[in-house]
Amino acid sequence: MLTLYNSLSKKKEVFKPLHPGKAGLYTCGMTVYDFAHIGHGRRYVGDDILRRTLARFGYEVTHVQNVTDVGHLSSDSDEGDDKMEKGAQKAGKNVWEVAEYYTKHFYDSMDLLNILRPHVVCRATDHITEQIDLIAKIVDKGYGYETPEAVYFDVSKFPNYDKLFGQKLADKRIAVREEVETGSHKRHAADFVLWFKRVGRFAGHVMYWASPWGDGFPGWHIECSAMSMRYIGDTIDIHTGGIDHLSVHHPNEIAQSEAATGKQFVRYWVHHAFLIVDGKKMSKSLGNIYTVEDVKKKGFDSLALRYFYLTAHYRKPLNFTWEALSAAQRALGQLRSCISGAGRTTLSREKLENVDNFRRKFDTALEDDLNTPNALAVVWEVVKSSIPPADKRDLILDFDDVLGLGVGQQPREHKTKVTRDIQDLLAKRVQLRKENKFEEADSIRKAIEDKGFVVEDSPKGTTVSAGAQHRLRS
Ligand code: AMP
Ligand code: ZN
Numbered sequence: 001m002l003t004l005y006n007s008l009s010k011k012k013e014v015f016k017p018l019h020p021g022k023a024g025l026y027t028c029g030m031t032v033y034d035f036a037h038i039g040h041g042r043r044y045v046g047d048d049i050l051r052r053t054l055a056r057f058g059y060e061v062t063h064v065q066n067v068t069d070v071g072h073l074s075s076d077s078d079e080g081d082d083k084m085e086k087g088a089q090k091a092g093k094n095v096w097e098v099a100e101y102y103t104k105h106f107y108d109s110m111d112l113l114n115i116l117r118p119h120v121v122c123r124a125t126d127h128i129t130e131q132i133d134l135i136a137k138i139v140d141k142g143y144g145y146e147t148p149e150a151v152y153f154d155v156s157k158f159p160n161y162d163k164l165f166g167q168k169l170a171d172k173r174i175a176v177r178e179e180v181e182t183g184s185h186k187r188h189a190a191d192f193v194l195w196f197k198r199v200g201r202f203a204g205h206v207m208y209w210a211s212p213w214g215d216g217f218p219g220w221h222i223e224c225s226a227m228s229m230r231y232i233g234d235t236i237d238i239h240t241g242g243i244d245h246l247s248v249h250h251p252n253e254i255a256q257s258e259a260a261t262g263k264q265f266v267r268y269w270v271h272h273a274f275l276i277v278d279g280k281k282m283s284k285s286l287g288n289i290y291t292v293e294d295v296k297k298k299g300f301d302s303l304a305l306r307y308f309y310l311t312a313h314y315r316k317p318l319n320f321t322w323e324a325l326s327a328a329q330r331a332l333g334q335l336r337s338c339i340s341g342a343g344r345t346t347l348s349r350e351k352l353e354n355v356d357n358f359r360r361k362f363d364t365a366l367e368d369d370l371n372t373p374n375a376l377a378v379v380w381e382v383v384k385s386s387i388p389p390a391d392k393r394d395l396i397l398d399f400d401d402v403l404g405l406g407v408g409q410q411p412r413e414h415k416t417k418v419t420r421d422i423q424d425l426l427a428k429r430v431q432l433r434k435e436n437k438f439e440e441a442d443s444i445r446k447a448i449e450d451k452g453f454v455v456e457d458s459p460k461g462t463t464v465s466a467g468a469q470h471r472l473r474s
Pocket of ligand 1: 274276
């Protein structure tokens with residue numbers, strides 16, 4: 001039985017969907033004002049594993065993902081400027097062009113990571129009517145109120161708002177204090193915007209629509225409630241997001257949705273931990289924000305990045321280093337070699353049992369809150385096992401329906417040849433190792449790997465390869 005850790009109950013729970021055999025999955029998408037990076041890659045590979053696991057266990061999945069192209073301000077608590085309008089100023093383009101450009105970039109990056117496209121991709125700006133209707137319902141039911149600048153959700157009307165996901169209302173008061181100082185007319189510091197009016201600091205806002213409360217644009221949170229209701233229904237089986245959404249975005253989604261419908265909004269909340277780089281938070285100032293193309297430009301297969309993500313459980317932080325990515329690329333290459341060229345065999349009864357055992361172990365790992373490190377460990381048990389090559393191949397390909405590493409395909413990209421400078425570095429490294437200068441040899445290995453090649457030492461010598469194909473023995 002599939003169990004998922006539900007961030008709301010803070011327990012692993014057996015997954016039981018609202019409608020037997022079906023699973024409605026909603027994933028908060030990206031705010032498309034900048035490039036998607038490898039942190040986003042980790043986040044959405046995590047969702048992809050969830051979706052593929054649900055399919056493996058026989059559920060008919062409806063996967064919906066929003067694209068935030070309006071209303072998300074610099075801070076999640078309605079502070080600062082609209083990220084889209086700021087992004088447009090920075091790029092010297094209009095907001096619509098910026099949204100289109102970065103949405104394309106986002107999905108191109110996700111394709112490189114073999115992430116299945118959601119069944120429904122919905123843009124906030126294409127669903128303004130749904131958002132206005134939902135806000136009107138909330139206001140009618142007495143949970144919303146209008147001020148000269150916005151329509152707010154009144155959190156004091158929603159029972160236990162301050163307890164959702166264990167957030168502390170007192171902390172949120174501090175977090176939004178600046179807004180109180182800017183003269184907001186809102187009643188409580190944690191009240192959040194449902195509709196921004198095109199007045200005051202937003203008088204020149206480029207994206208705006210007519211509404212019962214005047215021209216303006218929706219707040220960020222309302223889009224997810226409105227679009228999930230439209231495409232999945234009032235109750236979603238699984239809603240995913242990053243851990244950054246635990247404090248503001250998701251409590252707000254719950255409050256406004258349940259206020260409007262009087263029904264449970266989400267049955268299982270799944271939250272993904274962050275990717276850090278070289279032990280630090282990714283940031284422009286540290287220059288450690290990499291895109292999937294950056295990884296490719298260094299000669300790595302983008303699916304090695306996917307493999308790397310799977311080495312950690314989705315609820316644990318993961319530290320990206322180029323060395324770790326090289327190790328992932330090596331592992332992926334070995335998996336591909338293991339299954340290439342295996343012929344067909346007939347299984348004896350004993351081998352059949354072995355195969356079933358491996359399959360059971362793999363499923364058990366997934367059932368345990370999507371434990372991908374354990375699932376990968378089963379893959380390697382299969383590789384090292386004594387079952388015939390053809391059956392190894394079949395099993396690994398079966399597992400790959402969930403892992404999505406494309407092991408049955410050729411690498412998507414690789415350097416076409418080991419270049420002269422790599423050959424020179426390799427020769428130098430071999431010499432240093434002969435002289436027992438291992439530290440210097442290691443730094444040369446790193447230099448080679450930074451150029452996108454994989455170095456492997458074995459009793460027969462050293463090989464350097466790009467992907468699984470191009471090998472040079474020294
Ligand atoms: P954004 O629209 O950029 O705020 O991010 C879209 C999603 O990506 C959010 O759910 C974030 O939680 C997630 N995200 C952003 N940065 C990272 C990161 N470094 N690691 C994992 N997830 C991230
Ligand atoms: Zn959302």
